[in-house]
Amino acid sequence: MENKCALCEGELKKKSVDYKVYGKSIGKFKALVCSSCGEQWFDESVSRKIEDAEKKAGIFGLSRESKIGYSGNSLIIRIPKELAKFMKLRKETEIIIYPEDENKLCVAIK
Ligand SMILES: [Zn+2]
Incomplete structure (x- = not known):
């Protein structure tokens, strides 16, 4: 995951991306974005920040198992x-x- 996309081996570029959850923007985060498939890769500290932002917005863990x-x-x-x-x-x-x-x-x- 250094500078090649793990999905398609495309080139990764550092970008600040507007992160959306369920269609709602929760802020901008640093990511590596694949210039070929568009996949966004976040490192662990950023992932944690995203989780915190989701919790703050009250939208963390909205998907559940149900029967x-x-x-x-x-x-x-x-x-x-x-x-x-x-x-x-x-x-x-x-x-x-x-x-x-x-x-x-x-x-x-x-
Ligand atoms: Zn890719």
């Missing part, structure tokens, strides 16, 4: 409180659910 439940004839998915808060979901919020592929389900707010 499909059962209610009447429907299958239900419980949405963790933090995730609901981030997406401003409430009871009666209208949503559209659709498969992105066979392994991914999307929930979009109407």
Whole structure:
């Protein structure tokens, strides 16, 4: 990971990148950016700073493991409180659910 991209062996350049999580910018961080595939590489201290910024923004660890439940004839998915808060979901919020592929389900707010 010195000056070649571990994914495509492209040339890495030092850049300050605007780091986005779930579409929200949480600040600029130093990275090595591949000039060929665009992959961004962060060193450990920067990764820790990013984690801190995510925690500050209340968006750290929003992805969770969950299980499909059962209610009447429907299958239900419980949405963790933090995730609901981030997406401003409430009871009666209208949503559209659709498969992105066979392994991914999307929930979009109407
Ligand atoms: Zn690359």
